[in-house]
Amino acid sequence: MKRRDFITGVAGGATLSACTPPPQTGAPTGAAGERFAWRMVTAWPPNFPGLGTGATNLARYLEELSGGRLAVEVYSAGELVPALEVFDAVSAGTAELGHGGAYYWRGKAEATQFFTTIPFGMNALETNAWLYYGGGLELWEEVYAPFGLKPFPAGSSGVQMGGWFNRPIDSLEDLRGLRMRIPGIGGEVLQRAGGTPVTLPGADLFTALQTGSIDATEWVGPYNDVASGLHRAARYYYYPGWHEPGSIMECMVNQAAYDSLPGDLQAIIRVACQAANMDMLAEYNARNASALAQIAAEDSIELRRFPDEVLARLKELTHEVMADLAARDPLSARIWDSYRSFMNQSREWQRIGEQAFLATTDL
Ligand code: CA
Numbered sequence: 440m441k442r443r444d445f446i447t448g449v450a451g452g453a454t455l456s457a458c459t460p461p462p463q464t465g466a467p468t469g470a471a472g473e474r475f476a477w478r479m480v481t482a483w484p485p486n487f488p489g490l491g492t493g494a495t496n497l498a499r500y501l502e503e504l505s506g507g508r509l510a511v512e513v514y515s516a517g518e519l520v521p522a523l524e525v526f527d528a529v530s531a532g533t534a535e536l537g538h539g540g541a542y543y544w545r546g547k548a549e550a551t552q553f554f555t556t557i558p559f560g561m562n563a564l565e566t567n568a569w570l571y572y573g574g575g576l577e578l579w580e581e582v583y584a585p586f587g588l589k590p591f592p593a594g595s596s597g598v599q600m601g602g603w604f605n606r607p608i609d610s611l612e613d614l615r616g617l618r619m620r621i622p623g624i625g626g627e628v629l630q631r632a633g634g635t636p637v638t639l640p641g642a643d644l645f646t647a648l649q650t651g652s653i654d655a656t657e658w659v660g661p662y663n664d665v666a667s668g669l670h671r672a673a674r675y676y677y678y679p680g681w682h683e684p685g686s687i688m689e690c691m692v693n694q695a696a697y698d699s700l701p702g703d704l705q706a707i708i709r710v711a712c713q714a715a716n717m718d719m720l721a722e723y724n725a726r727n728a729s730a731l732a733q734i735a736a737e738d739s740i741e742l743r744r745f746p747d748e749v750l751a752r753l754k755e756l757t758h759e760v761m762a763d764l765a766a767r768d769p770l771s772a773r774i775w776d777s778y779r780s781f782m783n784q785s786r787e788w789q790r791i792g793e794q795a796f797l798a799t800t801d802l
Contacts, residue, residue, distance in 0.1 A: 475700065476510045479690075480529065482522040482539035484642065485515040488666050489659070489726070490688060493594040493719040494538035497690060500711035509704050511536060522640070526691070530586045535696040538593065541579070541689050542623050547586065549764060550771045553778055554579045554590065556686040558625050558757040560778065563595045563685035563720055564793070565785045570687070573781040578774050587694045591712035594688030594719035597727070599680030600664065601745055602657035603648060603673035608745060611752055620644060620656035624760055625682030631756045641667065648672040657682065661730035662723060670734055676742050681753055688719065 479498055483491035498511035516522035519534065526544045529537035541554035554575070561569060569575040570592050583590045602621070608614065615633035626636030637653055647653045649672040656673075657680070658664050670676070690712050697705060734740055745753075765772035 472508070472701070474508050474510070475704070476512070477536055477696070478519065478534040479511050479513045479536035479538060480519050480525045480534040481513060481537070482516055482525050482543060485518075487515075488663055489596065489719065489723055490594065490663075491515065493688060493715055493722075494690075496718060497538065497593055497711060497715040498536075500714055501707060504707045504711055505704055509700075509707065513538075526586070526588070529691050529693050530588055532587075532693050532695065535693045537689075537691045539689060539691075540686065541590070545623065548582055548770070549768050550578075550582045550774050552624060553771070553774045554582070554592075554687060554689065556683045557761070557778065558628055558682040558684075559754045560684055561782050561785065562789070563597045563687070565782060565789065566685045566687055567592065567595070567716070568785060569778065569781045574777055575781070578777060582770065582774075583691065584694075589692045589694050589697050591690045591692070591709060592687050593690035593712040593715045595716055595723070596659055596663075596683070596686045596688070597720055597723045598660070598685055599657065599683040600660050601677035601680050601682075602655055603664070603669045604655040604675040604677060605648065605651065605673045606654065607675055607741075607743070608677065608749060610746065611749055614749070617655060618653045620647065620653050621682060623682075624757070624764075625657070627760045628682070628753055628756045631759065632753060645669060645672050660723065660727045661734055662726035665730045665733060670737065670740055674739065674741055676734060676740055677745055678742070679744070679750075681745070681750060687716070690715070 479494060481491060481494045483494060486492065495513050498513045501509050501511050514520075514534070516525075520528040522539070523543060525534075525537040525539045526547060528534050541551040542556070544551040554570075556566070560566075566575070570579070576590075576592070579590045602619065606613070611632065614629065617629070617634040618637055619629055619634055620637045620639045621629055622636070622638055626638070629636045637647075639647055639653070639656075641658060644653075644656045644658060645668045648656050648669065656669065658667060658669060660680070664670065664676075690708075692708060697708070700708075735742060761775060765775045
């Protein structure tokens with residue numbers, strides 16, 4: 440017997456207690472009840488630091504919290520389906536769970552991009568605030584519902600780095616003709632600035648940059664970038680990561696599979712995803728700091744901030760790209776309204792809260 444049947448039975452028994460004894464049989468075993476063996480497909484290479492290990496951690500939480508009633512087998516990209524077919528695989532029920540980044544699915548629905556990150560948008564603290572307390576998650580559920588998917592925030596890289604460049608970026612002119620690996624909305628912005636965005640999987644970045652087939656690449660942040668050897672492929676490491684100010688990772692659940700679970704296992708998924716979200720952000724903040732210290736100690740690397748002129752223009756172009764997106768896609772327009780109004784209010788608090796406090800570091 441499923442737990443929810445048991446609960447219904449008890450409630451019914453209580454209502455009828457004057458004339459009917461409560462059900463006695465099957466209740467305790469029903470609560471311990473059914474076991475589920477699920478599959479999680481991911482967009483990450485095997486043992487990929489941070490993102491891939493985050494998916495593995497989430498699977499472990501689900502198994503431990505459920506006392507083994509929800510067992511999850513994790514598949515790296517390519518093991519069951521390729522990285523960019525995770526969305527379709529979970530939608531079709533080939534796997535019950537998927538771990539990836541919502542902006543990979545912009546070909547399915549452009550509005551998915553809001554749920555990973557937006558250039559010059561919200562940082563990780565603000566994005567989580569919007570998702571959990573500002574209506575963001577409800578909008579995300581609305582975007583995924585037509586695909587039979589239920590999304591949960593399940594990780595965060597925090598703010599990323601601007602990327603590795605084989606020549607300095609001193610002015611807007613230096614973006615002209617720049618061949619850079621930068622996906623999504625950030626890529627569209629670079630294109631409008633005169634550059635050439637290139638799409639390449641992470642595994643190809645080192646060789647492409649080292650051989651000069653690209654001039655620059657963004658990847659994640661110090662932790663992943665050093666692990667991928669990018670600090671050996673280019674001299675200039677730029678910040679801030681204007682294009683990915685607080686990227687959120689996702690766990691998507693096949694809706695029918697989710698509906699088949701008893702309420703306690705559904706709650707375990709929700710809370711385990713929140714734990715995974717917090718854990719990944721903590722891990723990135725710890726490991727980015729140590730990797731940055733390693734980078735800063737190397738003479739072969741120049742750590743540089745993008746000039747204000749460049750950032751200001753990229754921001755202006757981002758607003759144009761977002762306005763065009765909102766004009767062609769009504770769902771994106773509605774989400775952009777929610778995102779922007781939340782960010783405007785949130786930013787004032789960040790300014791006098793976190794930002795003002797961090798400024799005291801230099802006193
Ligand atoms: Ca990135």
